[in-house]
Amino acid sequence: MFRNIVIAAGIITLALCVPLEAAQGAPGQGLEDVQVGEKDLQTRIALICNGACGLEKRGDGVFFLRGVTAEMSLDLSARSHNIDGFTMVPDAEGSLLNVASRRILEYANTKSCVISGRPATCVDLFYADAVAQQAALATPSLTPNAEAKSASERAAPKPAPKPSLRESEPERLSRFASLGPPERLAPPQPARLASLQPVQKPVETAKPVIREERPLPAPAPQKFDYAAQVEALLGKNLTPGYCASARATLQSDPWALGAMVDVGLCEAAAGKSETADATLARILEYTPDNYEAYIGRALIALEAGEKSVARRYFQNALDAPPPMEESTRIVEAMRSL
Known part of the structure; x- marks a missing residue:
């Protein structure tokens, strides 16, 4: 196997x-x-x-x-x-x-x-x-009766034999023994932007305006949208119908691990974080390289404000490894932490 x-x-x-x-x-x-x-x-x-x-x-x-x-x-x-x-x-x-x-x-x-x-x-x-291949194709092959051939035959390109x-x-390849065994790479590091010099603008002197100081209203806290994060990273829309279908599939087949992942994600989207985390952890006991389960647990940790835990689960998902498109999304999510 x-x-x-x-x-x-x-x-x-x-x-x-x-x-x-x-x-x-x-x-x-x-x-x-x-x-x-x-x-x-x-x-x-x-x-x-x-x-x-x-x-x-x-x-x-x-x-x-x-x-x-x-x-x-x-x-x-x-x-x-x-x-x-x-x-x-x-x-x-x-x-x-x-x-x-x-x-x-x-x-x-x-x-x-x-x-x-x-x-x-x-x-x-x-x-x-590739340069050697092009040179081989450009070099004409000489034969004893080359002078007897017509001009059209000599002008025609002659593919080089393999x-x-x-x-x-x-x-030139004697150093290949130094090539180490295949190993996984760390995720790409975020690009560093060159430092920008601030533009100095002349400050215009204006008459001070006396205003009554009032405390600024505190900004309303933004609610973490778990379902939206799942759709952005995994492309899954956790609608009520989608979640009901996943639960029905898992009920008919307890070993349907794909449906079990969806059930865990739906539980987390419904606010059942502890139940969802236990479901996703159980999946990883059977399939340690299930990157979707790692992403689900990372979003649960991110919703709880535990960025270091979320970053570790995102790294585990990259090590699984996921497809290239999902890998790019995960790296972008890690950059925003």
Whole structure:
């Protein structure tokens, strides 16, 4: 069974989740986690198994995972500069891992590695620089009968053949061993604005006006709108019909965790903060990476005036991690604290 898959690297974080029970193997063996890291023209795919994780290179971006039957398809076209994604399909005595590259693949190998203190098998992929690709396309290929060709044939562009994979690591990529294992990044820091110099304006002298001093009325306290905050961060409109549907779903299926999250949010919006916090905490006991439950608890703490607690729950939600759009909203909420 898979846990939530984290796609990350030292400078680029790719957030992604895969459905549970996506990979199974022989008794005592299975694929537990997949992590992907990317740095410049280098991409690493780390496979973490609960037993021996034997991986063999079969061809251009094709690898064979022996002893584990897995089926998945991951689209990374919006997250990665080097690959569009990869697929894993069952094959005889294992599964085939097929990486869809966006650049020319110069070199690929497999090796043992350590991810978060656990033994794993890593696929290291090295890609050609875009400038080198353009130079290869611009260089004409010389043939013995080049002079016999017509002018139109010589003027036609000739695509450069795709280079074959090298058996040894190129010298310019010898420093790839220093690339650390994938790890999660801290949320982006708020941008710092340059200090502005105040504009000095001439002060006009005016005759003082004698007025009777009266105390200013105290501003009316603004009520915290929990439902509006949930809609802004999660895009959920907690209408009475929406909440009633969530309660009915949870009553018919006690393991409907998505409906349980909605019930907790509806309880908090109705003013039942303690009951809602207990419901959301119970969800996190089953799914520790449920970012919606963390956001619900953060808003409860924010409504109670506990900004430090709310900031910690927001950070837990970012570590889950959520989709990119929700991540941006959470960072903006943390900036306003």
